[in-house]
Amino acid sequence: xxxxxxxxxxxxxxxxxxxxxxxxxxxxxxxxxxxxxxxxxxxxxxxxxxxxxxxxxxxxxxxxxxxxxxxxxxxxxxxxxxxxxxxxxxxxxxxxxxxxxxxxxxxxxxxxxxxxxxxxxxxxxxxxxxxxxxxxxxxxxxxxxxxxxxxxxxxxxxxxxxxxxxxxxxxxxxxxxxxxxxxxxxxxxxxxxxxxxxxxxxxxxxxxxxxxxxxxxxxxxxxxxxxxxxxxxxxxxxxxxxxxxxxxxxxxxxxxxxxxxxxxxxxxxxxxxxxxxxxxxxxxxxxxxxxxxxxxxxxxxxxxxxxxxxxxxxxxxxxxxxxxxxxxxxxxxxxxxxxxxxxxxxxxxxxxxxxxxxxxxxxxxxxxxxxxxxxxxxxxxxxxxxxxxxxxx
Numbered sequence: 001x002x003x004x005x006x007x008x009x010x011x012x013x014x015x016x017x018x019x020x021x022x023x024x025x026x027x028x029x030x031x032x033x034x035x036x037x038x039x040x041x042x043x044x045x046x047x048x049x050x051x052x053x054x055x056x057x058x059x060x061x062x063x064x065x066x067x068x069x070x071x072x073x074x075x076x077x078x079x080x081x082x083x084x085x086x087x088x089x090x091x092x093x094x095x096x097x098x099x100x101x102x103x104x105x106x107x108x109x110x111x112x113x114x115x116x117x118x119x120x121x122x123x124x125x126x127x128x129x130x131x132x133x134x135x136x137x138x139x140x141x142x143x144x145x146x147x148x149x150x151x152x153x154x155x156x157x158x159x160x161x162x163x164x165x166x167x168x169x170x171x172x173x174x175x176x177x178x179x180x181x182x183x184x185x186x187x188x189x190x191x192x193x194x195x196x197x198x199x200x201x202x203x204x205x206x207x208x209x210x211x212x213x214x215x216x217x218x219x220x221x222x223x224x225x226x227x228x229x230x231x232x233x234x235x236x237x238x239x240x241x242x243x244x245x246x247x248x249x250x251x252x253x254x255x256x257x258x259x260x261x262x263x264x265x266x267x268x269x270x271x272x273x274x275x276x277x278x279x280x281x282x283x284x285x286x287x288x289x290x291x292x293x294x295x296x297x298x299x300x301x302x303x304x305x306x307x308x309x310x311x312x313x314x315x316x317x318x319x320x321x322x323x324x325x326x327x328x329x330x331x332x333x334x335x336x337x338x339x340x341x342x343x344x345x346x347x348x349x350x351x352x353x354x355x356x357x358x359x360x361x362x363x364x365x366x367x368x369x370x371x372x373x374x375x376x377x378x379x380x381x382x383x384x385x386x387x388x389x390x391x392x393x
Contacts, residue, residue, distance in 0.1 A: 001026050009037045027171035028142070032155050033163035035140055039118055041068050043142040043165055046120030049073060049228040051169075054122040056196035056220045059240075061122040062102035063225075064114040069233075069248065071113035073225045074105030074241030083108070086269045088285065089132060100128040105241040107136060110262050111289045118142070118163075125150045133157070137286065144169040193388055195223045200361060201384045205373050208382040214239075215336050215359040215382075222338025223361055223390065229340070231391040234348075236263040236355060237336045243267070244355070252339070256348045260355040267332045267356075268296045268325060278314040287312070296320055332356035340390040342366040346375030353379045363389045 003020035017037050019026065028043070035043065042065040053061035053075060060076040076098030084090040087108030096104065099121055107114050119133060121143040130150035133141060140163025141154065154164050178187045200220070201211050211219070218237040225235045229247045234255040236244035244263030246255035268274065269292060277295070279288065291312045294303045300319055303309060309316045337352050339362040349372060352360065364385025366372065376383045 001029075004030070006037050006040075007034060027168040029166045031146070031151065031164040031166055033140060033158075033161050035163040035165060038067070039140055039163055042066070042118035043120065043140065043167075045228050046070065046118060047142050047167055049224065050120045050122040052195070052224050052227070053221060056224060057217060057240075060097075060099040060102050062099065062106040063120045064106045064109075064117040065120065066113055066117050069230045070106075070225055070228065070242065070245060071117060072106035072109035072242055072245075073221065074102050074109070075221065076100075076102035077105070077240040079104060082270050082275070085275055088135075088288075092128070092131060094128050094131065096132075097126050097128045099123045099126060100132055103129050103132055107132070109241055109243050109266055110245070112293055113262075115286060115289070125154070127153060130154050135285070139163060140165065142167055191227065191390070191392070193227075193390075195220055195227065195388075200386045203364070203385040203387065204382065205364075205369070205385060206376045206381065206383045208377075208380050211359060211382055211384070215334070218336035219338055219359060219361040219384070222336055223386065223388075226338050226340040226392075227390045228392060231340050231393060233340045233392075234259045235338045236260065236352075236357065237338070238263075238332075238334065238356075243335070252341070252344060253347050253351065255339075256343075256351045260351050263332075263335065263355045264329050265293065265296060267329060268320070271296075271320060271324070271328050273318065273320050273324070277317055280312060280314055283312060296325065298322075329355065334358055336360070338362070340392070342369070342389075343372045344368055346371045348372070349375040349379070349381065353381065357381065360384070361386050363387060 003018055006017040008015045009017040019040055045068055046063040046065040049063045050061040057075050063070050064072040079101050087104045089104050116137050116139055118139050119141040124145040125143045126147050127149040130153035134153055134157050142165040144167055154162055175190055177190050178185055222235040222237045225242050226233050232249050232252050232255050234246045235242050236259050243266040244259040246259030249255040291303050333356050335356040336359040337357045342363045342365050344366050345368055358381055360383040
């Protein structure tokens with residue numbers, strides 16, 4: 001197939017719409033559903049991300065995309081009992097495969113942003129992964145293949161309309177890419193920079209020059225995630241998964257704050273008070289996610305006030321106080337941070353430190369590199385100048 005007609009473009013008034021190849025065949029097959037313009041934008045961007053993550057780590061990878069940026073990305077490390085609980089997969093009766101663990105991590109990092117996402121899987125989707133996907137609100141999935149059982153499970157989702165795309169794992173696009181804006185064609189060499197090598201950690205200007213193997217892995221995950229995230233962007237990673245992504249901000253400090261706040265929320269969801277919230281029976285997953293988000297925020301009274309808490313809880317929970325939150329966040333350590341361009345000021349490092357960042361990879365080359373290095377040294381942070389900018393638009 002060389003061409004596929006779409007229902008409409010980014011918005012319903014943008015018709016006609018299609019995807020097509022000027023040469024050769026489309027590398028995708030729609031196995032179910034009718035994916036739209038934005039679905040394919042998310043699918044093709046997210047596929048590149050997971051394919052590159054697998055190449056860099058030699059592990060299955062998954063991504064959760066919304067509006068052409070990842071809400072989560074992860075590799076298939078096993079889940080602890082705490083992570084199973086905060087990702088709401090602790091009740092699954094079948095063993096979780098590595099690709100299922102990768103998906104649970106990618107989806108669970110920022111569940112508010114992942115609502116209604118498009119999913120990418122680096123490996124064949126199996127029954128365990130399909131079982132997890134079926135429970136969540138999602139627009140579709142792209143993968144190199146599906147087991148018969150997984151395909152049956154997914155085809156039953158959304159009353160049979162769930163979007164399932166299979167991509168040719170051997171497909172390689174041409175090196176030159178083009179797009180049009182306002183009738184003007186832009187052309188550039190594809191960004192094929194390799195982010196899998198330990199040479200990324202050769203230029204270390206900080207006093208602390210020690211990067212653990214886990215830190216190197218996590219920084220590669222951060223940088224590869226940023227390569228497919230709308231710029232400016234910053235990504236916090238811990239234990240093989242993104243825990244906070246700040247995308248599309250005009251100011252880098254705003255990226256760092258946004259991503260840091262998301263990383264803090266991910267960590268706060270593991271607080272004993274959150275893990276033991278007394279939920280009412282049959283609360284919807286989206287309502288539970290939203291309630292947790294409000295409960296750990298400054299607006300906790302919005303779900304704890306008399307006459308309201310009964311909608312969510314069997315008994316009224318205690319407030320998670322500001323002092324308790326600060327103390328819990330202070331226990332988060334070994335977080336890695338990547339930036340798609342240089343940090344212009346040390347304020348980014350100050351904010352990153354508050355969320356447990358101990359390792360940083362960034363382009364370097366700011367006129368204030370000395371201030372950034374000095375701030376890293378103040379906290380014993382190891383920072384590498386990778387010398388590569390990763391803007392994506």
